[in-house]
Amino acid sequence: xxxxxxxxxxxxxxxxxxxxxxxxxNKGDWRDPDAGAVNFKEYALQWVDERGVGATTDELYRRLLxxxxxxxxxEYDLDEITPPRVRTWRAECLKVTGGTTVAKSYxxxxxxxxxxxxxxLIRRNPCRIKxxxxxxxxxxxxxxxxxxxxxxxxxxxRWRLMVYIAAYGPARPxxxxxxxxxxxxxxxCGVWVRRAEPELNTGRRAPGETKSEAGKRFIVLPRFMAGDxxxxxxxxxxxxxxxxxxxxxxxxxxxxxxxxxxxxxxRKAAGLPxxxxxxxxxHTGHTLSTQSGATLKDTMVRxxxxxxxxxMIYQHSNLERQREVAAGIDARVQSLRAxxxxxxxxxxxxxxx
Numbered sequence: 001x002x003x004x005x006x007x008x009x010x011x012x013x014x015x016x017x018x019x020x021x022x023x024x025x026n027k028g029d030w031r032d033p034d035a036g037a038v039n040f041k042e043y044a045l046q047w048v049d050e051r052g053v054g055a056t057t058d059e060l061y062r063r064l065l066x067x068x069x070x071x072x073x074x075e076y077d078l079d080e081i082t083p084p085r086v087r088t089w090r091a092e093c094l095k096v097t098g099g100t101t102v103a104k105s106y107x108x109x110x111x112x113x114x115x116x117x118x119x120x121l122i123r124r125n126p127c128r129i130k131x132x133x134x135x136x137x138x139x140x141x142x143x144x145x146x147x148x149x150x151x152x153x154x155x156x157x158r159w160r161l162m163v164y165i166a167a168y169g170p171a172r173p174x175x176x177x178x179x180x181x182x183x184x185x186x187x188x189c190g191v192w193v194r195r196a197e198p199e200l201n202t203g204r205r206a207p208g209e210t211k212s213e214a215g216k217r218f219i220v221l222p223r224f225m226a227g228d229x230x231x232x233x234x235x236x237x238x239x240x241x242x243x244x245x246x247x248x249x250x251x252x253x254x255x256x257x258x259x260x261x262x263x264x265x266x267r268k269a270a271g272l273p274x275x276x277x278x279x280x281x282x283h284t285g286h287t288l289s290t291q292s293g294a295t296l297k298d299t300m301v302r303x304x305x306x307x308x309x310x311x312m313i314y315q316h317s318n319l320e321r322q323r324e325v326a327a328g329i330d331a332r333v334q335s336l337r338a339x340x341x342x343x344x345x346x347x348x349x350x351x352x353x
Contacts, residue, residue: 041074055206068105107133154266170285174198179245215304222330292328
């Protein structure tokens with residue numbers, strides 16, 4: 001037995017209300033009005049705990065909650081978070097935070113409230129703003145072959161190979177962080193990507209799976225990198241059977257902060273904008289793959305990209321095809337280097353005259 005939320009003026013009004021509730025019960029539409037009296041903060045933190053996501057995603061969710069969502073909603077119960085409050089919150093966020101961060105925060109809030117709807121704690125998800133969770137990042141720059149060479153030179157011999165694998169592999173930074181000596185195939189000039197070791201904001205490494213199953217792959221590298229691969233293994237890789245491929249000067253796993261300082265100097269030396277990140281080197285690999293005749297299927301396999309749609313459409317690109325793509329990249333890079341050298345030689349000759 002539950003009391004009505006208010007006292008009715010007449011018995012007819014009371015009977016009408018009771019009949020309405022009985023109809024809802026018969027149709028299975030009735031919801032306990034107290035079900036949504038659950039504190040949002042408690043529910044949201046439990047939601048994250050139960051997702052079972054990777055360490056970096058977990059860190060992202062908790063940061064978005066702490067900085068952008070909980071300050072606005074932590075005092076409310078689930079059923080007190082209404083569409084107008086969500087709209088106001090988003091509008092205020094856009095005044096002080098970048099659009100990409102707001103989109104991520106909105107998607108997270110929508111996901112939490114969507115689960116609350118599934119749990120029948122609220123009638124309907126209050127996040128109903130069309131397109132609010134869509135990110136529109138600025139178009140990223142693509143480094144030229146000359147700029148990649150300049151970056152590799154400026155980063156120094158220890159990190160030269162990492163630059164080339166990022167550009168011509170292309171492998172993600174967290175994938176390179178997890179590479180070990182057994183992952184290197186000198187005969188076939190390539191590396192096996194079997195794991196990822198992203199660095200959290202705390203500085204702790206979080207060894208785990210690749211971004212998707214497609215991330216586990218063998219990357220055939222262009223032949224011009226064979227010498228770099230062999231030299232790096234001999235001089236800079238951790239000298240033990242299962243040693244890391246990339247370590248710092250003192251033999252410890254490289255830190256993002258230390259690497260970042262070197263990267264900023266190298267980026268400036270290469271004439272690239274401040275917005276250009278190490279991850280953006282992958283775009284050079286994509287571009288060269290396409291220019292070398294690779295299909296979208298080949299490029300996706302090479303880059304370790306996957307999605308539900310891609311899983312149905314893009315089939316396996318075999319090792320022989322990947323060798324052809326790597327050979328195409330090799331020829332393209334060598335051609336562009338030769339052209340640059342010829343132009344430089346012509347400029348020097350003109351000066352002498």
